[in-house]
Amino acid sequence: MSAEGLDLGGLRRVYGRAGSRWFYTRVARNARHWGWTEPGQSKWRLWRAQRQLQDVLGRKLALPAGARVLDAGCGTGSVAQAMATRFGLTVTGVDVLDFHLAEARRLGARAGSDGRATFHWGDYHRLPFGDGEFDGAYSMETLVHSYDPARALAEFHRVLRPGGRLVLLGPISVGPLDELAPRPRALIESFLEAMTMTGARIYHAGNLSRLLGEAGFEVEEALDATPYYTPTFEAVHAYFRLPWEVVRRIGDPAKWINLRSTVEMYEVREHVAWYVHTAVKPTR
Numbered sequence: 001m002s003a004e005g006l007d008l009g010g011l012r013r014v015y016g017r018a019g020s021r022w023f024y025t026r027v028a029r030n031a032r033h034w035g036w037t038e039p040g041q042s043k044w045r046l047w048r049a050q051r052q053l054q055d056v057l058g059r060k061l062a063l064p065a066g067a068r069v070l071d072a073g074c075g076t077g078s079v080a081q082a083m084a085t086r087f088g089l090t091v092t093g094v095d096v097l098d099f100h101l102a103e104a105r106r107l108g109a110r111a112g113s114d115g116r117a118t119f120h121w122g123d124y125h126r127l128p129f130g131d132g133e134f135d136g137a138y139s140m141e142t143l144v145h146s147y148d149p150a151r152a153l154a155e156f157h158r159v160l161r162p163g164g165r166l167v168l169l170g171p172i173s174v175g176p177l178d179e180l181a182p183r184p185r186a187l188i189e190s191f192l193e194a195m196t197m198t199g200a201r202i203y204h205a206g207n208l209s210r211l212l213g214e215a216g217f218e219v220e221e222a223l224d225a226t227p228y229y230t231p232t233f234e235a236v237h238a239y240f241r242l243p244w245e246v247v248r249r250i251g252d253p254a255k256w257i258n259l260r261s262t263v264e265m266y267e268v269r270e271h272v273a274w275y276v277h278t279a280v281k282p283t284r
């Protein structure tokens, strides 16, 4: 199943509005992803949780220093920089938003990764790289935007060498949306539409491993990491519930799409999970 194609206008609206930029720059310190909190840790330390999530990714990639890794949907490059500086990986980031790439290059110049993270325009459904060029690949909360997840996974498979590793992290609906009751389904579909999250309407916790298998991967682990993400989810909801109410009543809600999505997602939290899928391209 696939949708129409790359919705660049939609992505520009999601990430380009002043409210989104403020949210990601100030609140998330340039990372455009959730966070990982260990049992017993405070949920209020969002930046530590984001750093820990990046470390989970680095450990799941489990690649030696110098390995070549694709960051599919690199945003402004904070994950790529983390993989380069903390794990010694050589990271090639691709993204379809020119303003994200410009920011990734600007921030990269002062990140101390000695050029081990580079950034290029590219749609991860049709990557500008040859077969088997990478030892690893990851998608940190980007597959949700895929207009054709099966094709994206096939493309990751193509650019990985045999034995190469893929890690997918992100929110995912627990099951097919058409099996939900009308109210949660309407809420989820409306914010997925607003966030241009086409992929998240196609894959879910019940079928992503199968899609990986069909793309030629062996799934090593499909980890339901929801308990580690929930503290960040709760903290973000607590921070933004009231600001969102104010914006909704007296501001322009369309400009604050991220506030909306964090609050509305929380209302349907029993239907949302976070997964970390680790898969390998077989050597035979």
Ligand SMILES: C[S@@+](CC[C@H](N)C(=O)[O-])C[C@H]1O[C@@H](n2cnc3c(N)ncnc32)[C@H](O)[C@@H]1O
Pocket (backbone or CB within 6 Å): 006, 011, 015, 030, 031, 032, 033, 072, 073, 074, 075, 076, 077, 078, 079, 094, 095, 096, 097, 100, 122, 123, 124, 125, 139, 140, 141, 142, 145, 146
């Ligand atoms: C939630 S952000 C995550 C950015 C980064 N991975 C991070 O964690 O900070 C999603 C990113 O995926 C990018 N993206 C969406 N669809 C894409 C596609 N087809 N090809 C490449 N990048 C894409 C968006 O432009 C955006 O920068």
